Amino acid sequence: MASQTTLLAPSILSADLMNLGAALKTAEDAGADWIHCDIMDGHFVPNITFGPIVVQAIAKNTSMVVDTHLMISDPDRYIEEFVKAGSHQVTVHQETCPHLHRTIQYIKSLGAKAGVSLNPATPVSTLEEILPDLDLVLLMSVNPGFGGQKFIPASIEKIGKLDRMRRELNPELVIAVDGGVTEENADEVVKAGADALIAGTAFFRAADPRAAAGKIKSASR
Ligand code: DX5
Numbered sequence: 001m002a003s004q005t006t007l008l009a010p011s012i013l014s015a016d017l018m019n020l021g022a023a024l025k026t027a028e029d030a031g032a033d034w035i036h037c038d039i040m041d042g043h044f045v046p047n048i049t050f051g052p053i054v055v056q057a058i059a060k061n062t063s064m065v066v067d068t069h070l071m072i073s074d075p076d077r078y079i080e081e082f083v084k085a086g087s088h089q090v091t092v093h094q095e096t097c098p099h100l101h102r103t104i105q106y107i108k109s110l111g112a113k114a115g116v117s118l119n120p121a122t123p124v125s126t127l128e129e130i131l132p133d134l135d136l137v138l139l140m141s142v143n144p145g146f147g148g149q150k151f152i153p154a155s156i157e158k159i160g161k162l163d164r165m166r167r168e169l170n171p172e173l174v175i176a177v178d179g180g181v182t183e184e185n186a187d188e189v190v191k192a193g194a195d196a197l198i199a200g201t202a203f204f205r206a207a208d209p210r211a212a213a214g215k216i217k218s219a220s221r
């Protein structure tokens, strides 16, 4: 297990996009560890966000780890661009990668950490063979496509299953959870086995983001 304190990754999708610089500062000042960049293509998910040039602008202006979540079909076509843009971690969806082993090796060969994300209906058992090769798994606790959705309660059991799997197969694996994470459920999510929490609405739309971050980061096993 990679970390003792809970890592916080605000999702830039929920920030005021007219003021990206201010959003990065808010996240940094609040002690955020990663900045989560949600890339959507209107094909794999029913929404379109932004591409490598925005990730590059973010990467050039922050000291946080740039954590890029590719919710796009055929991600192999774009991985290099996102790494060149400054992504330290690139996560692809299992559902978009018929040759997942090759894709993971490719991300690593470019010098970035490699992650796989699973939709709520995709079982963690599908990762058994690839788990030793991964730096992180991003478990979706909502159906990807939009910020501001409600946490799916069955995710808790799934996090626990993955936590048990990693003990045997890859103790260094980081488990991140994405979607509907709040100050209220952070503790339960971390107790189930999460190391990193993605928070869009719960961070950027909070009345006091610093206080929200403090609460989320203090969640512990
Ligand atoms: C959902 C995205 C999430 C989302 C999180 O498709 O992958 O990262 O922006 O937003 P909240 O925390 O509002 O659910």
Ligand code: ZN
Pocket (backbone or CB within 6 Å): 011, 036, 037, 038, 069, 178, 198
């Ligand atoms: Zn995401």
